[in-house]
Amino acid sequence: MFEKIYSPVQKLELNPFNNLFVKRDDLIDPYISGNKWRKLKYILLSAQKEHKSHLITFGGAYSNHLVSTAAAASRCGLKSTAFVRGEPVKNEMLMLCSLFGMKLIFIDRESYKNKKHLFEKYFGDDDQAFFIDEGGASLEATIGCAEIIDELPEHYDHIFCAAGTGTTAAGLLKGIQNQNLKTKLHIIPVLKGGSFIRDEIERYTPLSKHLHLHLDYHFGGYAKTTSELIEFIKLFTAKTGLLIDPVYTAKMFYSIIDLQKQGVIGSNDKILAIHTGGLLGMLGMKDKF
CATH class of the missing domain: 3.40.50.1100 (Rossmann fold)
Structure with a gap:
């Protein structure tokens, strides 16, 4: 069951980015989805x-x-x-x-x-x-998530991932450290007061300068959303053809665009977004659309 997966890296055509890519873990399986x-x-x-x-x-x-x-x-x-x-x-x-x-x-x-x-x-x-x-959440889970880095066909300046428990983030950081990459890992906690994610990551792997937490993109907290985020999802999906969810991946992509506007990342930087799947979770917010 766990021998072969389909998780390609695809380039995303989205202004003003010239090198924005997505690791499509959402394509691994319709029910055992993404980082799960x-x-x-x-x-x-x-x-x-x-x-x-x-x-x-x-x-x-x-x-x-x-x-x-x-x-x-x-x-x-x-x-x-x-x-x-x-x-x-x-x-x-x-x-x-x-x-x-x-x-x-x-x-x-x-x-x-x-x-x-x-x-x-x-x-x-x-x-x-x-x-x-x-x-x-477990040490075993971080080992599985670290394999995301092993699968990448090239190196990136920035990797972005949304986080709930911090387990996937810990695995990504571990993978970056194992390969001695210079990549910056940007983690977007989806819970309000997400600074605890740092401690959760440290439970599994040493912290390093690679890690950057961005705490201002929770849109009210876990499984919370706003009309601004829902409108962003509609526009983003219509423009890119990539389906994202309001709990995790929409907050991540919103952060990428906002951080570029702030000059934290450049439009020519090579950026990889991890699409962690979980699209079925949208069913819990279907009334918002």
């Missing part, structure tokens, strides 16, 4: 090595991670269960999870905070159960 595929790659290999057959994970009602884990489990012949944050609901994302055979357990937000306790309470006596943190 990369995070799960070594997590599932660890589960298989430990002879575990039941994946237990966590997420919100519109979590791409839940869909990805459910799809990956079904393809590997594994069981999957998810603790879903909040009151019981029905939506398109959870429908997909159920179709892939995932069992859903809805948990109040206070209890959800202690994920290890939930795992032990519900599955402590299940010797086949394998814990997967929210979003797939």
Whole structure:
């Protein structure tokens, strides 16, 4: 399942940029999408090595991670269960999870905070159960994400990526350091108060001068948006033909354009944007369009 992927680098025609490229991780798989595929790659290999057959994970009602884990489990012949944050609901994302055979357990937000306790309470006596943190956050996930750098056909002045937990960012930084590149890594936290991302990255790899955090492009916080961002998505997608989502990738591309206007990056610099997929998450904001 994890042997071959399709994730080309494509040039994006967008003024005033002359060398703007996109790493199309959104094309890897329609359901195990983008960085979710990369995070799960070594997590599932660890589960298989430990002879575990039941994946237990966590997420919100519109979590791409839940869909990805459910799809990956079904393809590997594994069981999957998810603790879903909040009151019981029905939506398109959870429908997909159920179709892939995932069992859903809805948990109040206070209890959800202690994920290890939930795992032990519900599955402590299940010797086949394998814990997967929210979003797939783990050392294994950073190893999978570091492979993005290994796949690149050339070097870039700047690499941009949106961040929720910081796991993908840590993997990218690790990959840049491993190859001794001069590339600047620009991380766009999608949560309000995203400075904690720096600490999360440091959990997995040493910080370095390559890393640049830009904290002002959250548009209100995680899974929050504004009319300005929605209008940006409409114009960007119509102009480029590239579909982006309001939770992650739209905030990243908005930052690239804004930072160029500020002179932080040049229009002739070689720039790579990581399209981390997760487009199904747009279903949670369909009323905004």
